[in-house]
Amino acid sequence: xxxxxxxxxxxxxxxxxxxxxxxxxxxxxxxxxxxxxxxxxxxxxxxxxxxxxxxxxxxxxxxxxxxxxxxxxxxxxxxxxxxxxxxxxxxxxxxxxxxxxxxxxxxxxxxxxxxxxxxxxxxxxxxxxxxxxxxxxxxxxxxxxxxxxxxxxxxxxxxxxxxxxxxxxxxxxxxxxxxxxxxxxxxxxxxxxxxxxxxxxxxxxxxxxxxxxxxxxxxxxxxxxxxxxxxxxxxxxxxxxxxxxxxxxxxxxxxxxxxxxxxxxxxxxxxxxxxxxxxxxxxxxxxxxxxxxxxxxxxxxxxxxxxxxxxxxxxxxxxxxxxxxxxxxxxxxxxxxxxxxxxxxxxxxxxxxxxxxxxxxxxxxxxxxxxxxxxxxxxxxxxxxxxxxxxxxxxxxxxxxx
Amino acid sequence: xxxxxxxxxxxxxxxxxxxxxxxxxxxxxxxxxxxxxxxxxxxxxxxxxxxxxxxxxxxxxxxxxxxxxxxxxxxxxxxxxxxxxxxxxxxxxxxxxxxxxxxxxxxxxxxxxxxxxxxxxxxxxxxxxxxxxxxxxxxxxxxxxxxxxxxxxxxxxxxxxxxxxxxxxxxxxxxxxxxxxxxxxxxxxxxxxxxxxxxxxxxxxxxxxxxxxxxxxxxxxxxxxxxxxxxxxxxxxxxxxxxxxxxxxxxxxxxxxxxxxxxxxxxxxxxxxxxxxxxxxxxxxxxxxxxxxxxxxxxxxxxxxxxxxxxxxxxxxxxxxxxxxxxxxxxxxxxxxxxxxxxxxxxxxxxxxxxxxxxxxxxxxxxxxxxxxxxxxxxxxxxxxxxxxxxxxxxxxxxxxx
Numbered sequence: 001x002x003x004x005x006x007x008x009x010x011x012x013x014x015x016x017x018x019x020x021x022x023x024x025x026x027x028x029x030x031x032x033x034x035x036x037x038x039x040x041x042x043x044x045x046x047x048x049x050x051x052x053x054x055x056x057x058x059x060x061x062x063x064x065x066x067x068x069x070x071x072x073x074x075x076x077x078x079x080x081x082x083x084x085x086x087x088x089x090x091x092x093x094x095x096x097x098x099x100x101x102x103x104x105x106x107x108x109x110x111x112x113x114x115x116x117x118x119x120x121x122x123x124x125x126x127x128x129x130x131x132x133x134x135x136x137x138x139x140x141x142x143x144x145x146x147x148x149x150x151x152x153x154x155x156x157x158x159x160x161x162x163x164x165x166x167x168x169x170x171x172x173x174x175x176x177x178x179x180x181x182x183x184x185x186x187x188x189x190x191x192x193x194x195x196x197x198x199x200x201x202x203x204x205x206x207x208x209x210x211x212x213x214x215x216x217x218x219x220x221x222x223x224x225x226x227x228x229x230x231x232x233x234x235x236x237x238x239x240x241x242x243x244x245x246x247x248x249x250x251x252x253x254x255x256x257x258x259x260x261x262x263x264x265x266x267x268x269x270x271x272x273x274x275x276x277x278x279x280x281x282x283x284x285x286x287x288x289x290x291x292x293x294x295x296x297x298x299x300x301x302x303x304x305x306x307x308x309x310x311x312x313x314x315x316x317x318x319x320x321x322x323x324x325x326x327x328x329x330x331x332x333x334x335x336x337x338x339x340x341x342x343x344x345x346x347x348x349x350x351x352x353x354x355x356x357x358x359x360x361x362x363x364x365x366x367x368x369x370x371x372x373x374x375x376x377x378x379x380x381x382x383x384x385x386x387x388x389x390x391x392x393x394x395x396x397x398x399x400x401x402x
Numbered sequence: 403x404x405x406x407x408x409x410x411x412x413x414x415x416x417x418x419x420x421x422x423x424x425x426x427x428x429x430x431x432x433x434x435x436x437x438x439x440x441x442x443x444x445x446x447x448x449x450x451x452x453x454x455x456x457x458x459x460x461x462x463x464x465x466x467x468x469x470x471x472x473x474x475x476x477x478x479x480x481x482x483x484x485x486x487x488x489x490x491x492x493x494x495x496x497x498x499x500x501x502x503x504x505x506x507x508x509x510x511x512x513x514x515x516x517x518x519x520x521x522x523x524x525x526x527x528x529x530x531x532x533x534x535x536x537x538x539x540x541x542x543x544x545x546x547x548x549x550x551x552x553x554x555x556x557x558x559x560x561x562x563x564x565x566x567x568x569x570x571x572x573x574x575x576x577x578x579x580x581x582x583x584x585x586x587x588x589x590x591x592x593x594x595x596x597x598x599x600x601x602x603x604x605x606x607x608x609x610x611x612x613x614x615x616x617x618x619x620x621x622x623x624x625x626x627x628x629x630x631x632x633x634x635x636x637x638x639x640x641x642x643x644x645x646x647x648x649x650x651x652x653x654x655x656x657x658x659x660x661x662x663x664x665x666x667x668x669x670x671x672x673x674x675x676x677x678x679x680x681x682x683x684x685x686x687x688x689x690x691x692x693x694x695x696x697x698x699x700x701x702x703x704x705x706x707x708x709x710x711x712x713x714x715x716x717x718x719x720x721x722x723x724x725x726x727x728x729x730x731x732x733x734x735x736x737x738x739x740x741x742x743x744x745x746x747x748x749x750x751x752x753x754x755x756x757x758x759x760x761x762x763x764x765x766x767x768x769x770x771x772x773x774x775x776x777x778x779x780x781x782x783x784x785x786x787x788x789x790x791x792x793x794x795x796x797x798x799x800x801x802x803x804x
Contacts, residue, residue, distance in 0.1 A: 149622050154576060157622075158569040167560035174556060179720050206725045213724045217731075220551050220559075223623045318581050322615045323608045329619075 077106035083251035116237035137302020147226035178216035193368035257336025265344030276370030342381030479508035485653035518639035539704020549628035580618035595770035659738025667746030678772030744783030
């Protein structure tokens with residue numbers, strides 16, 4: 001405990017050894033650095049003698065990016081641990097257990113989930129996860145409903161809003177996702193093959209920028225539900241049976257549709273990637289894309305079904321007793337989800353942070369083909385979010401582009 | 403300083419005497435209780451020797467209402483003083499100066515504005531204030547714009563959101579304004595003459611309750627601007643030249659249209675009152691109502707003009723550079739203002755707290771006439787807020803009812 005200092009690997013191991021109840025007294029601890037060291041220190045610490053293990057994560061006060069240093073509050077460690085604990089209470093077994101956290105040192109010890117795989121890399125191998133829609137749909141519905149005004153005492157909810165105000169990490173999303181891709185910003189990272197399209201067409205789309213700015217404003221102002229805030233397929237551990245959501249440091253109160261949109265966007269990005277990849281047959285691609293679209297529909301349908309069920313059981317009377325209100329809320333969430341799915345798709349093509357699904361396509365022309373498909377879908381989602389009647393319309397829209 | 407204790411009048415005077423720089427050493431202080439003692443202690447303290455004075459206000463930990471005690475956080479004193487200071491920095495001379503505040507004791511000493519009159523009682527005497535639209539329009543535009551994301555650094559703005567989270571006082575509005583009037587709640591206070599209409603008609607208006615609940619949700623979730631939060635004509639000091647807004651303890655981040663709606667609602671309530679009063683000639687009533695409608699239009703037009711001016715000078719580029727965005731924001735604020743004006747009108751007829759404009763009409767039948775007119779306008783405002791093209795449509799709507 002005490003004043004913050006970034007720990008060395010050896011210090012981290014010693015720190016872990018002294019956390020009461022975490023390891024046995026005679027533990028033989030070995031550690032392996034598994035983070036990229038840009039944002040957090042992450043060590044996988046194993047007791048070889050008793051087979052216990054933990055993930056040790058400490059927030060660093062700077063985000064190190066290409067040649068510069070971006071100061072970033074270490075308060076995100078508190079937010080991450082608090083969000084995980086709250087989500088675990090709402091959806092037991094769907095996030096890593098937090099064994100211990102030290103707010104002053106901005107570190108936590110969480111459940112070791114290294115027996116699971118990162119979903120993004122599995123999708124890139126055309127793996128299928130039939131239980132995923134049900135799992136993530138339940139996670140989304142329950143975390144978004146049970147942290148909202150529809151369920152919580154309004155005084156409790158406002159204390160949670162206060163606790164999770166997360167200005168610096170929210171600003172990353174506001175800038176990199178909801179602003180920069182829509183003009184020629186220095187933070188963008190653009191395939192030279194699509195640079196002409198950016199200059200001549202994309203950055204002249206005033207109507208698109210207007211709609212994205214409306215979504216940005218809602219992201220900044222609409223304290224509807226406690227969000228994960230960064231729910232892409234790289235924040236999901238998975239196997240055939242189990243799914244866990246992690247990396248909740250972007251958590252804050254925002255529009256419920258944002259997390260749903262993030263999941264859908266990352267499925268769309270994988271869908272688009274096959275337009276540029278040359279390591280699958282046409283049949284394999286068609287089959288996997290059909291699976292991805294089924295998954296998109298499945299995720300949304302599961303979300304709706306669990307959300308509706310939670311509403312019927314546990315909504316506060318002042319909302320539940322109002323005829324048509326559940327339908328109004330679910331429609332608003334749908335439109336937001338579609339809009340943010342579009343924003344999250346586009347930013348991974350134009351913006352600062354790309355996804356491996358598409359970025360691993362070495363050939364710039366082939367990569368551009370995948371990117372242009374993603375942008376077409378992303379734009380259509382944003383511009384048509386009020387017109388789509390339901391998730392099936394989204395599937396039709398995506399199919400119409402391919 | 404030190405732990406909270408409610409002060410007696412004599413202790414308050416002694417406390418004031420010891421605040422550095424407030425009174426002279428040889429001040430001859432006299433005090434007069436001017437609050438109603440239900441929510442706050444309020445003393446008017448005057449130094450008879452040097453002619454200086456202050457308003458001493460201390461928050462009480464309970465709201466005493468008809469036979470019961472409602473615990474209410476004394477943190478509202480901090481919020482009130484902070485909001486006044488922020489508003490004074492944005493609109494100098496439009497709120498009382500805060501000379502001193504003591505967060506632990508939940509008290510503050512503010513500028514004595516007793517040379518001005520409470521606007522509500524002046525309207526009840528058919529007084530006219532030609533400068534008011536310009537004054538309040540400027541106050542609304544500047545306080546709502548300069549505390550919003552359109553102007554502030556997003557990190558600064560989120561710290562302000564956190565500072566002004568005001569759960570208990572917000573809940574009073576959520577319940578008494580945005581929920582209870584739309585069903586047969588125990589908190590309502592209803593003229594027996596309109597009770598039949600309530601039971602047979604009003605509480606069966608599902609579409610109205612649905613729209614009000616949408617406005618309630620936005621009130622709870624949309625952290626757009628720092629609001630006054632209770633901006634009725636009893637929170638405004640006025641004379642021919644000067645206007646000051648006070649009583650900011652409900653201040654929090656909410657939808658900008660709420661404060662504008664509150665001002666308009668209180669002008670409408672006075673307008674409606676003349677349908678029940680018998681102390682003015684038809685000509686006087688027609689003349690004063692014309693003045694009130696001019697004032698409503700004038701307030702909104704001044705708000706729009708100052709808001710637009712502030713946007714053009716001081717909006718952040720990520721909003722200002724987006725074609726059509728100012729128009730989108732101003733339209734959203736207009737619809738919210740109309741909706742909340744309707745809610746604030748209705749609650750003063752059906753809900754817990756009434757207004758003197760109408761409540762002073764002794765005859766129940768005459769009072770009912772004023773009340774029914776107010777409810778008709780209130781409902782129309784809520785139901786037609788998306789259809790009204792601008793403030794002139796509101797004036798037409800009101801005239802159509804009379």
